[in-house]
Amino acid sequence: MEGEGASARSGYPSSPSSAAPHPNPNPFREAEKKYQLHYDQVMAFSKGKLRGKGEFRERPTDLSEVLDFRSAEPPPGAAALETEAVPSAAAARGLYTLDGHPGFYFVSGLLDESAVEDLAGEILSEHIEPPATSNFTREHGTRIRGLWGAARRGLFYRPGAGGGAGGELPAGGQGCWSAADHPAASQTPAQVLLDRLRWVSLGPQYDWTRRVYRDDVPCRGLPRRLKELADALVRDLRGASGRVQASGGYSADAALLNFYGSKDTLGGHKDDAELDLSQPLVSVSLGCDAVFLLGGTTKGVRPTAMLVRSGDVVVLSGRSRSCFHGVPRIFSKTPRRGGVAGGGKRSPSPSPSLRGYLDEHRINVSVRMVGRGAAGGGGGGEEDGGAGVGA
Numbered sequence: 001m002e003g004e005g006a007s008a009r010s011g012y013p014s015s016p017s018s019a020a021p022h023p024n025p026n027p028f029r030e031a032e033k034k035y036q037l038h039y040d041q042v043m044a045f046s047k048g049k050l051r052g053k054g055e056f057r058e059r060p061t062d063l064s065e066v067l068d069f070r071s072a073e074p075p076p077g078a079a080a081l082e083t084e085a086v087p088s089a090a091a092a093r094g095l096y097t098l099d100g101h102p103g104f105y106f107v108s109g110l111l112d113e114s115a116v117e118d119l120a121g122e123i124l125s126e127h128i129e130p131p132a133t134s135n136f137t138r139e140h141g142t143r144i145r146g147l148w149g150a151a152r153r154g155l156f157y158r159p160g161a162g163g164g165a166g167g168e169l170p171a172g173g174q175g176c177w178s179a180a181d182h183p184a185a186s187q188t189p190a191q192v193l194l195d196r197l198r199w200v201s202l203g204p205q206y207d208w209t210r211r212v213y214r215d216d217v218p219c220r221g222l223p224r225r226l227k228e229l230a231d232a233l234v235r236d237l238r239g240a241s242g243r244v245q246a247s248g249g250y251s252a253d254a255a256l257l258n259f260y261g262s263k264d265t266l267g268g269h270k271d272d273a274e275l276d277l278s279q280p281l282v283s284v285s286l287g288c289d290a291v292f293l294l295g296g297t298t299k300g301v302r303p304t305a306m307l308v309r310s311g312d313v314v315v316l317s318g319r320s321r322s323c324f325h326g327v328p329r330i331f332s333k334t335p336r337r338g339g340v341a342g343g344g345k346r347s348p349s350p351s352p353s354l355r356g357y358l359d360e361h362r363i364n365v366s367v368r369m370v371g372r373g374a375a376g377g378g379g380g381g382e383e384d385g386g387a388g389v390g391a
């Protein structure tokens, strides 16, 4: 991924006083700031005196320019395609292209909520398991085993009890996950770890530091359900419109799973580590609604903002495949309590259900074709300052 973390930079260098400031030096960044979650500190006064520390309130966001493919009429610039011509999208609420973004397809509601829950359940209970690597592997050298089950059972991770740095956290009962009634200063609730899960790599493992797919570490193949979904959609779209470009056959073999909590964002980036950039990206949204930004080949192009909802699928092919995109905003279904100034960290509720998890999180599955022996990390350009999901 080429890009920068959405939360990595703030503001712009001020222009020399003699030169007129550029009105919009980085429209992509401007859009990210516009849609990001902001809090205002509201102080409470009574009889002219400050009472307490005040509260943080969510600042309302202007969503009037965000395209909504589920509105009664197609949003401005969108053109509907016949889903009959795209058998794998026949169950969708609509299939659209978008002016100014050749090669972009939006498949609205391709998965219904029961299909969303099936896939999310499979992801959390199977696909995040080793040997798949995650941000925990990158940050702590630790692979997590049995995280979803441990979170649902309200277990705690105790380091030094059979796992720890460099090791794997075994499933409950093997010494590393423990019940809550074992007081230990350093134990961490499984659900806190679950909330810290940011990404998992499926198929050839993606190395976020070197920005390459590795062929020297063990991996499982891309899960069948994801491969079938992406292969069928790309085949059918190509057949229907001739506009999904690809050199040779498309065969999905990898995916990145991104996990977003309500405050997480994904900074604007291009996916350019795959061998053949003419092969499409198929991106499936599960759980919370989000704002997705699709820009141009540089951040100097003003991006289009659109709502992506649970079950929607976005396809980036052709020119859109090489365009900046990102996720500046997640809309949690559970109302956020305004934190008290100076504190106010939300503690996770114990033992989440799948529905509860999806009401507070978004999972994005971006399926790719890396190609055999892929090792290219894309051109130089901007350094990846954390295009992984960042809070």
Ligand SMILES: O=C(O)CCC(=O)C(=O)O
Residues within 6 Å of the ligand: 256, 258, 266, 271, 283, 292, 325, 326, 327, 364, 366
């Ligand atoms: O979360 C999303 O919708 C986008 C994910 C993405 O761009 C990626 O994984 O490369």
Ligand SMILES: [Fe+2]
Residues within 6 Å of the ligand: 269, 270, 271, 325, 366
């Ligand atoms: Fe991406």
